[in-house]
Amino acid sequence: MTDPNALEGLAPPERRQQARGHAAARAGIASQIASRRLPGAILLHGPMGIGKATFAFEMTAAILTATGDEDAHRVEEQIAALSHPNVSLLRRRPKDAKSYYTVIRVEDVRQLRDGLHHTRGRAGHRVAIIDSIDDCNPSAANALLKTLEEPPADTTFLLISHRPGQLLPTIKSRCHNLALRPIAGDDVRAVLTEHDPGLGAAALDRAIALAGGRPRRAFETLALEPDSALGALQTWLASPGQHAAGVAIKLAEALGSDSQSPELSFAREMLDDWIADEARNAALQPGARMRLASANELWDKAHSLFADADAINLDMKQTLIVIFDAIRKHVSTTIPVSAETL
Structure with missing residues (x-):
């Protein structure tokens, strides 16, 4: 089968x-x-x-x-x-x-x-x-x-x-x-090199960085263009509050121009992971109930917006802009600047 x-x-x-x-x-x-x-x-x-x-x-x-x-x-x-x-x-x-x-x-x-x-x-x-x-x-x-x-x-x-x-x-x-949890970067590297021993160091490092411990995602990364906007999204998610609003708009335009592209599907997974990690970190932090509530609200909002965009073919660029704005608001109101830049 x-x-x-x-x-x-x-x-x-x-x-x-x-x-x-x-x-x-x-x-x-x-x-x-x-x-x-x-x-x-x-x-x-x-x-x-x-x-x-x-x-x-x-x-x-x-x-x-x-x-x-x-x-x-x-x-x-x-x-x-x-x-x-x-x-x-x-x-x-x-x-x-x-x-x-x-x-x-x-x-x-x-x-x-x-x-x-x-x-x-x-x-x-x-x-x-x-x-x-x-x-x-x-x-x-x-x-x-x-x-x-x-x-x-x-x-x-x-x-x-x-x-x-x-x-x-x-x-x-x-x-x-x-x-079962995402695996270590070295294990992802081993999976990739076992499949293709000839992979270059730059391609390997990029795939591992974007994989987040998921070998399947690493293989999907290898199929993408090297200058994909996903690397820029990864940089933005590392510190959403430290970038000008125009950066998020450019990201939304690059990722949302084709609602059927593999880059957009990948980006949606990355956003899911970021919000889930944010909720998990807040749940483990004593006295962070407001941060956890905000992360849960952000999760519901992002999923609702994506569902609406899929169901009635809304503009994906605008959907991403709203989600990026919601992430920036969450970070600015619940996470100290010093913590975000760690």
Whole structure:
């Protein structure tokens, strides 16, 4: 089954099977495998692009090797080909030769469920990977919940989520929750150089700087023009209150001129990350309730503005200007100048 989110020229996660970083999560699952106490479902959640799917296939290989009767190399070969009979994978299905369904449908979940009740094809555990559970429509999510409530014996579900806050609470309660975080810059560098040892130092450094610990974002950066406005946005976000208002206007004009451009999509992720980090930092700072409230308000405002712009095709340049102004206002009213320039 092809990956609807695959980047051109990049091997899919089932063929990589070796995730960089995530050492604590890896050790935790290894301990559960060794003690034969694997949970029925594990929710792997964290930002998109940090290697959750690759990690899921790596753990799948470890589970099958530990519980089955084949060596690791043979197991990994079958997983890479998506041919191991004890592995089930659920992704958005192809709709036709050129497109995919926008959601995982209830019939897709039922097909997975029925397959898991058949006699297993190999000795050992079975693993079902849902990549990602965020793609399930409401009917599919409810059907999956019923399966999690009465899971087949010796079966572990690995549920991948980029937005766990939007999942059904009943699904989360049925899972062992495992949070994965962005990886270190050196790990991102290793991922990039393993894929292309010939990458130049300047391209590597730029991709790592913009990646924010997400290998997928680093690969997306390599596909962008070197003089993309994203570098300027990164500089502006480092100290929004220290730049003249005209800088933000120029950024908005550069990024918002094409609402379908990869640069704009990337910029929206960078803005999401900045606001989320700001809220997280405020939550960890004693006595910063006003800053946290302002960050939460900023998050809601930015998402509402982007949603309106997408829904009714509003001018994206003007949308970005309003968001940049809101960020500047937040910084000027809640963050001391000395703290912003650290």
